[in-house]
Amino acid sequence: MSDGVRKLDTGNWNARYVGPDGKRYSRTFRVKRDATTWRGQELRLIDLDDWTPPASRKPKHASADGPTVSEWTQRCIETRASRSRRPLKPTTVDNYRKLTRLAIAPTALGELTLTDVTRDDVAAWRESLPAATRTQNGKAYELLVSVFADAVREGLIAASPVTLRGAGTPERVREPQALTPAEVDAYLAAAEPKWRPALLLSVTCGLRIGEVLALRARDLDLDQGQLHVRHTVAKVDVGNGRRRIVLQEPKTREAVRTVHLLPHTVDELREWRSTLRRLGQNDLLFPNQFGGPLNDDVLRRVHKKAAAAIGRPDLRNHDLRATAATMSAQSGATVREIQAQLGHTTPAMALRYQTASAERDAERARRVSAAWGA
Numbered sequence: 001m002s003d004g005v006r007k008l009d010t011g012n013w014n015a016r017y018v019g020p021d022g023k024r025y026s027r028t029f030r031v032k033r034d035a036t037t038w039r040g041q042e043l044r045l046i047d048l049d050d051w052t053p054p055a056s057r058k059p060k061h062a063s064a065d066g067p068t069v070s071e072w073t074q075r076c077i078e079t080r081a082s083r084s085r086r087p088l089k090p091t092t093v094d095n096y097r098k099l100t101r102l103a104i105a106p107t108a109l110g111e112l113t114l115t116d117v118t119r120d121d122v123a124a125w126r127e128s129l130p131a132a133t134r135t136q137n138g139k140a141y142e143l144l145v146s147v148f149a150d151a152v153r154e155g156l157i158a159a160s161p162v163t164l165r166g167a168g169t170p171e172r173v174r175e176p177q178a179l180t181p182a183e184v185d186a187y188l189a190a191a192e193p194k195w196r197p198a199l200l201l202s203v204t205c206g207l208r209i210g211e212v213l214a215l216r217a218r219d220l221d222l223d224q225g226q227l228h229v230r231h232t233v234a235k236v237d238v239g240n241g242r243r244r245i246v247l248q249e250p251k252t253r254e255a256v257r258t259v260h261l262l263p264h265t266v267d268e269l270r271e272w273r274s275t276l277r278r279l280g281q282n283d284l285l286f287p288n289q290f291g292g293p294l295n296d297d298v299l300r301r302v303h304k305k306a307a308a309a310i311g312r313p314d315l316r317n318h319d320l321r322a323t324a325a326t327m328s329a330q331s332g333a334t335v336r337e338i339q340a341q342l343g344h345t346t347p348a349m350a351l352r353y354q355t356a357s358a359e360r361d362a363e364r365a366r367r368v369s370a371a372w373g374a
Contacts, residue, residue, distance in 0.1 A: 005035045008127045015039035020051055027054075027108040028124040055105040066156065069117060069144075070110035073100050076147040089251055090236040096143060097237075103129060103140035114151055119161045126167050141167045176322030179203070181372050183310060184323065190309035195302045197272045198286050199320070201227070204368075205259045206324030206342045209317050210234060213294050214247055218281040222270050225365070226260045229343060233293045245293045255343035260365035264372060331367035 005015045008028065013035035016026040025042070029035040045051040055070060067075065077096045080088055088096075104110045109117065109125035122144070129137040141164070148160040179187060184203055191199050198212050210232035219228045232250050235243045250256055261269065279285075288294045300317055307315035325338050333341070340361065 004039050005032060007032070008124075012124050012127060014128045017042055019053065020046060021053065023053075023106070025054060025106055026128055028128040053106065055110060066113045066115045068110065069112055069114055070100065070105040072114050072151060072156075073104055073110075073143065073147045076150050080150075089234070089248055090246070091234040091248070092251065094237045095139075099136065099140045099143050103133075103136060104144070114148075115157055117148075117161050119163060122162050123164060126164060138168050177312075177315060177319045178323045178326035179312075179315070179319070181327070183312070186310045187306050187312075187315075191306040192302050195286075195299060197269060198299055199303060199306065200265060200268070202317070202320040203323050204262045204265055204327075206321045206328075207259070208232065208321065208343075209296050209299055211250070211255070211343075213284075213286050213296060213299065215285045216281065217279040217283050217285060220269070220273070220285060222261075222266055222273065225263060225266050225362075226258055229255065229257050229259065233296060235296075245295055247293050250343070252343070252345045254339070254345045257340060257343050258361070259341055260362045262365050262369040262372070264369045327368050327371065328364055331364065331371045333364045333367070337361065337364050 004017055005013060008014055012028050013032045014026055014028045015035040015038055016024060017039055018024050019042075027035070027038055029038065042051070042054075074097075077088075077093060077100065107125055107128065109121055112121060126137070126141060129140070141162070144162045145160070145168070148157070148162045151157045152160055187203070188196055188200055201207050201212050201215075202209065205227065207229065211229050213233040214231035215227065215229075216231075219230060221227065229250070231247050232255070234246055234248055236246050237243055276285075284291065284293065286294055286299075303315075303317050303320075304313075307313055321342060325342055328338050328341060338344075341364065
């Protein structure tokens, strides 16, 4: 693409250039001449020192009675609530803003008036996105699906043009990998002793890394052999390229749950708990040196070293959850019980709002512990 214009698989033409700000800008057209003309106009603006980012200019297609796609997307992000009618979590807002900034605002689609968008416009936009960012592209498309659905509900448009088959988040390339009980024992033995309890809870209870780091003293009930997941640790963008680690409620109601500990792990956890300084009920079990939420990068590094030590350098933190789920399934747990254990949300309304009984979850924990040979 020496001239900065290339033909796409759809038959459309995509023009690209690098702006004075060092960022790449692109736009897709139905005919090559229009693509070449647009790119030439952009380069001329640069030569005349009169260039500004396309998203900051007055949209050529915008009308006085409606927002552009970029404007509407940003408006939806600021006003949207979760399914439980609560404001979106800061991390969710950050992710939506990032998708808008990278994949929607700087594109030709972002400049179009909401009411002017056609299915062809959406298809051209989707085709113009870099192949190297497949997951981001899919998430940006899913964001468009939701904001155009909002526009339909608000009566701004009659029907959504965002209806491309298979354009959402791609299927995962790598399936989760589960460890065997023997591998789990070796993995935990190889872990740094200080952080072994955190990894133990991840691999036996199926907690997410943020959920483990958010556990407070009151959340671990060793007498009852259970723990309560009430919060998660997340990184929030605070501007100027800086991020802050915060404690927040989980994104979904299903993630707030009680999970029974495997009986054979309780004694180890009790011994570990006795070595800690006297903790208040709200003190974190795995804090940073100042008592605040720990950066999850610390635990990821510990995990990476332990995984490499047992010859599994490909093992991801999330595979610990897969291990917990697999062991529960092999011990006879139902799908509903495993979903409750992991705090998963499913499309089925009957499963989404049901909760497994505490008795069944306790029995699941006993079965897994028995299968372990403990």
